[in-house]
Amino acid sequence: MRVAVVIVTYNSADVLDGCLRSLAEGARGVELAAVVVADNASADDCLAIAKQATELPMITVQLGRNAGYAAAINAAVDTLDLDELDAVYVINPDCRLVPGSIAPLAESLRTPHRGIAAPYMVNPDGSLQPSLRRTPTVGRAVVEAIIGGDLAGRLGKLGELVTNPREYERPGAFAWATGAAMLLSVPAMREIGPWDESFFLYSEETEYCLRAADLGWLTWYEPASVIEHIGGDSGTNPALAALLIVNKVKLFRRRRGRLAGAVYYLAVLLGEGARALAGRKISKVSFAALLRPSRVMTAS
Structure with missing residues (x-):
């Protein structure tokens, strides 16, 4: 399958090089057709680092301002010829691909009605990083308010965040997954349309997955694909x-x-x-x- 990778950067120079270095091996088993780095007006050397990765089929996009995650994804996708692609892998710059990790995701999208594929996400120490979510509901919000999201996610299906490690052992459909790494099928992208830019940061991936589901496209979790995610600042900032x-x-x-x-x-x-x-x-x-x-x- 022909796959493009989209990476959104914002002052990400300290992690981008490691991400780019992992792409060639991560794409083993698929054709890496393009790598697009879309930069939200970083004050560091993100674009210079991207342009130095001459071993990759690199495209760089400078948005000129910090337009947000969804806007940068849309700008990156606009540079691609979707007629020449089967899927687009949207990843954060602080992700590291395990060798051969794109292929299982791509293979999972061959099944009808699967439009988005999410990998098994781990922390730098190899431990599970919970990344799957159930449908947001009032009931789940109440339960999480009372006992907390981590505990609620371990008790049956009470919580939105899936925190029970056993649920990450097998593939399956989920309401949505973290936007740090998700492979999008081109047929699904054409029908779903652009990412919603009214969400500057956070919930844009939720909206995208739920909108996909409205149109009959599943978000599929595939544990055979592993990706390391250093993690963002939302838990500490x-x-x-x-x-x-x-x-x-x-x-x-x-x-x-x-x-x-x-x-x-x-x-x-x-x-x-x-x-x-x-x-x-x-x-x-x-x-x-x-x-x-x-x-x-x-x-x-």
């Missing part, structure tokens, strides 16, 4: 954590309407409020952001 929470509520309200959206909002608000009272700094910032979402970062 209060501003990014707040943006994640606000966008999560925004997407739910948009898809489910005002009434369900209001209940979902209250559940998330109460959960973050309880954790803020317990002294969690990130929850304090997220709680404040939920009360005044217009003040949350949407661009920089």
